[in-house]
Amino acid sequence: MDQQIDGLPSYIHIEQNDFLYRKHKKQKEEDIAICVCRYDANDPDSACGERCLNVLTSTECTPGFCPCDIYCKNQRFQKCEYSKTKLFKTEGRGWGLLADENIKAGQFIIEYCGDVISWKEARRRSQAYEAEGLKDAFIISLNAYESIDATRKGSHARFINHSCQPNCETRKWTVLGEIRVGIFAKQDILSGTELGYDYNFEWYGGAKVRCLCGASCCSGFLGAKSRGFQEAHYVWEDDDDRYSVENIPLYDSAEDEPTSKLSKDIDSSKNVPRAKLDHDNVMELDIGLELVQCSHSEAIDVEPLNSIRMEDMVIDEVKLDTSENRNMFLQDTHKKLVHKNAMISRMQSNSACRNYHIDTSIVSRVSVPHFSGGKTKNLAQKQVEAKVVGQLLASKEAREEVFAYENMKNVASSQLNSLYDEIRPAIEEHERDSQDSVSTSVAEKWIEASCSKLKADFDFYSSIIKHVSVAPRRPREVPRHEGENEVDMKYLEMGV
Numbered sequence: 001m002d003q004q005i006d007g008l009p010s011y012i013h014i015e016q017n018d019f020l021y022r023k024h025k026k027q028k029e030e031d032i033a034i035c036v037c038r039y040d041a042n043d044p045d046s047a048c049g050e051r052c053l054n055v056l057t058s059t060e061c062t063p064g065f066c067p068c069d070i071y072c073k074n075q076r077f078q079k080c081e082y083s084k085t086k087l088f089k090t091e092g093r094g095w096g097l098l099a100d101e102n103i104k105a106g107q108f109i110i111e112y113c114g115d116v117i118s119w120k121e122a123r124r125r126s127q128a129y130e131a132e133g134l135k136d137a138f139i140i141s142l143n144a145y146e147s148i149d150a151t152r153k154g155s156h157a158r159f160i161n162h163s164c165q166p167n168c169e170t171r172k173w174t175v176l177g178e179i180r181v182g183i184f185a186k187q188d189i190l191s192g193t194e195l196g197y198d199y200n201f202e203w204y205g206g207a208k209v210r211c212l213c214g215a216s217c218c219s220g221f222l223g224a225k226s227r228g229f230q231e232a233h234y235v236w237e238d239d240d241d242r243y244s245v246e247n248i249p250l251y252d253s254a255e256d257e258p259t260s261k262l263s264k265d266i267d268s269s270k271n272v273p274r275a276k277l278d279h280d281n282v283m284e285l286d287i288g289l290e291l292v293q294c295s296h297s298e299a300i301d302v303e304p305l306n307s308i309r310m311e312d313m314v315i316d317e318v319k320l321d322t323s324e325n326r327n328m329f330l331q332d333t334h335k336k337l338v339h340k341n342a343m344i345s346r347m348q349s350n351s352a353c354r355n356y357h358i359d360t361s362i363v364s365r366v367s368v369p370h371f372s373g374g375k376t377k378n379l380a381q382k383q384v385e386a387k388v389v390g391q392l393l394a395s396k397e398a399r400e401e402v403f404a405y406e407n408m409k410n411v412a413s414s415q416l417n418s419l420y421d422e423i424r425p426a427i428e429e430h431e432r433d434s435q436d437s438v439s440t441s442v443a444e445k446w447i448e449a450s451c452s453k454l455k456a457d458f459d460f461y462s463s464i465i466k467h468v469s470v471a472p473r474r475p476r477e478v479p480r481h482e483g484e485n486e487v488d489m490k491y492l493e494m495g496v
């Protein structure tokens with residue numbers, strides 16, 4: 001239909017993303033977020049309106065699973081419930097899109113559709129387009145690994161121009177397990193007004209496009225505020241009023257830039273960060289020995305288990321003998337972890353990338369030689385053995401307790417190892433395609449087993465500390481040799 005509009009460059013009109021280099025994800029039933037809305041004919045907002053848990057986390061309801069069934073209003077991407085818009089020819093900026101009805105602030109306008117491609121493919125294509133002499137940029141970043149290319153096919157969103165004072169913005173939503181980008185109104189927009197959003201250009205280099213958005217705060221160039229732009233130097237060609245493009249730029253959805261800033265802010269703070277965002281918009285949460293990675297734009301404060309400072313622990317018989325205290329502490333920590341995990345999984349839906357990273361370093365392994373720069377590196381952690389510690393202890397009960405805890409520690413370790421073997425295919429799949437998520441149930445099992453191992457480790461080491469530092473020692477049967485004191489001290493240092 002568009003092709004009939006005079007002078008409109010040819011492209012294929014689509015209203016769903018096309019997946020070329022991988023398949024559309026299959027949403028696992030256990031990963032479907034189900035809201036708690038109930039349809040009430042007297043309350044128009046009842047069926048998945050603003051209060052819907054899924055809406056609040058930018059996740060669309062899944063047909064067949066939403067309690068509001070046909071009344072669900074939270075399937076706008078799926079049902080292409082776009083605002084009314086119209087193509088028009090701009091002065092000097094090619095084609096543009098304008099509102100063809102009054103649009104309310106926050107209203108969904110249209111989905112940005114195109115080919116979902118890998119980052120590498122985006123780079124390859126942009127170079128190919130450049131070689132073909134294509135000047136307009138249509139590749140938008142979806143996340144750290146993928147982009148949407150609307151150069152050859154797309155929706156009307158591909159015609160929305162950049163504005164330094166935008167009335168629209170991009171937002172990412174999770175729809176049936178995939179991230180999708182929508183254009184939303186930032187403010188009330190009157191019918192007939194041109195739609196624009198801030199491209200947040202990230203340039204590969206080369207010349208820049210002169211911005212003709214006309215805003216009083218215009219920065220002069222597309223992407224002039226972005227990091228990539230400031231680092232590059234300008235090349236201005238006046239023979240083209242609109243632009244000179246040596247390399248086709250990629251532009252980024254507005255959400256991504258503040259994230260890298262956040263990473264910088266956190267990193268530069270004088271406190272050691274508990275949760276940090278890296279340059280790939282991936283947040284690493286250090287929860288004890290386990291690393292959970294998720295993509296999100298807010299930092300979460302997670303108390304790492306290994307931040308417990310031993311200086312702060314009062315080591316006396318009364319305190320440490322009450323294993324109830326210890327259990328309470330660990331149960332509490334476990335609860336916190338499970339709670340955080342629930343939050344993480346909710347927020348991942350929000351940022352549209354459920355991306356559990358299971359850090360397998362917690363799995364106890366036989367020492368494996370690693371090669372680094374021609375030298376082998378032993379990465380196995382030093383282990384404290386109960387039989388060595390036992391030699392220091394005078395009381396039989398103390399020795400038995402340490403042995404019992406060691407046994408529990410070994411059981412927890414081997415349970416974790418066998419769980420790892422069980423879920424290895426899922427982890428390997430996840431590592432091969434970093435877009436694919438490890439399912440929530442697997443992640444939960446993993447967290448549970450990891451917590452059990454941490455608890456067993458904690459019990460074992462605290463039992464050693466209690467007995468070695470407080471209880472009477474076994475008299476030495478053989479004279480102490482030089483350096484033996486240091487060995488005793490090492491036991492106290494290890495595992496804390």
Ligand SMILES: C[S@@+](CC[C@H](N)C(=O)[O-])C[C@H]1O[C@@H](n2cnc3c(N)ncnc32)[C@H](O)[C@@H]1O
Pocket residue numbers: 092093094095096135136137138158159160161162163209210211212213222242243
């Ligand atoms: C996604 S396309 C927008 C549709 C485009 N106007 C068209 O006719 O196909 C992006 C391209 O539009 C042009 N453009 C968008 N916003 C502009 C602006 N504010 N000033 C100058 N050119 C702009 C640039 O060439 C940019 O690469």
